[in-house]
Amino acid sequence: MTFDAGGGIEQHLSDSPYVERIYRAGSITGPVASRMRSVANSNWELVVWRDRGDTHVSLRGPETGPTVLELGSGPGETLGIIFRHGAFLAPMPMSALVDTAVSSSHATARSFVLQGEEWEIPTYGNADVFVDRLVRAGxxxxxxxxxxxxxxxxTTLVTPRSVQRRVAAATGLTQGAIRQIERARQAVLLLQQGMPAIEVVQRTGYHDQPHLARSLIRFIGCTASQLRHADDGEMLSLLYKTEVEVRP
Incomplete structure (x- = not known):
């Protein structure tokens, strides 16, 4: 459920093999969208946000479909650590995080509770250090x-069934679901860059334009035309290109 505030967000890749990217968003100046379309996402993340003086921390799992959220007065200050495919919390089944979020039982401006232990709230500058501490703690x-x-x-050393089992255990999703989600997200990025739909079909491996259209409706919740004529009152959640191979 990360969001792109149209310039109000800062993000960077991480050198950590556990982290996809780190982002932060502060108060937004200028017109603020009243809704956010949270599109399907195959990564999970840790999110810290502050709203009217209160600090909240949640683990947000992969999302297999789009949802539209009312933003009210707009999002507050937010920090997110998006984890790579293959990285997971050892005590928590990833399947339990799919299409949901688990909030910390206690959070203050300085610390929060995760898996029964107290941790210092990470910042945009020390998020990788925070992740290293999680790794060292097992x-x-x-x-x-x-x-x-x-x-x-x-890979030839592991059976296909074993691969499927390990992908599901580490991500909560099947290989097929991950590739379908990532293909739809990459299609959106290309459409937003102005690429014609027929070329997007060829670039991302869809069979034809109707196949692309069905995928966009399923995972993004709108059509290519709607993406090109964006509603000023609605923002899309944060989109980014991963290393996942999306071609069939």
Whole structure:
């Protein structure tokens, strides 16, 4: 449920093999959208946000479909750590995070509780240090095979059934679901850049334009035409290109 505030967001890639990217968004100046379309997303993330003096921390899982959220007076200050495919919290089944969020039982401006332990609230500048602490504590682990398989690297040492099981355990999703979600997200990025739909079909491996249209409705919740004629009152959640191989 990360969002792109149309210039009100700052983000960067991470050198950590556990982290996809880190972002932050502060108060937005100028016109503010009243709704956010949270599109399907195959990564999970840790989100810290402050609203009217209160601090909140949540783990947000992969989202298999779009949702539209009312923003009210607009989002407050937010920090997000998006984790790579293959990185997961050892005590928590990833399947339990799909299409939901788990909030910290206690959070203050300085600390929060995660898996029964107190942790310092991360900042945009020290998020990688925070992740390293999770790794050293044995709370955050990684299955590199999952990362390699989704990137398209072939492996002959593990059976297909074992690969499927490990992908599901590390991500909460099947390989097919991840690739479908990522293909739709990449299609949106290309359409937003002005690429014609027929070329998007060829670039991302859809069978034809009706196939692309069905995918956009399922995972994004709108058509290519609606994406090109954006509603000023609605923003899309944060879009980014991952290493997942999307071609069939």
């Amino acid at each position: 709370l955050l682990v990684r299955d590199p095979l999952v990362t390699d398989v989704l990137r398209g690297d072939a």
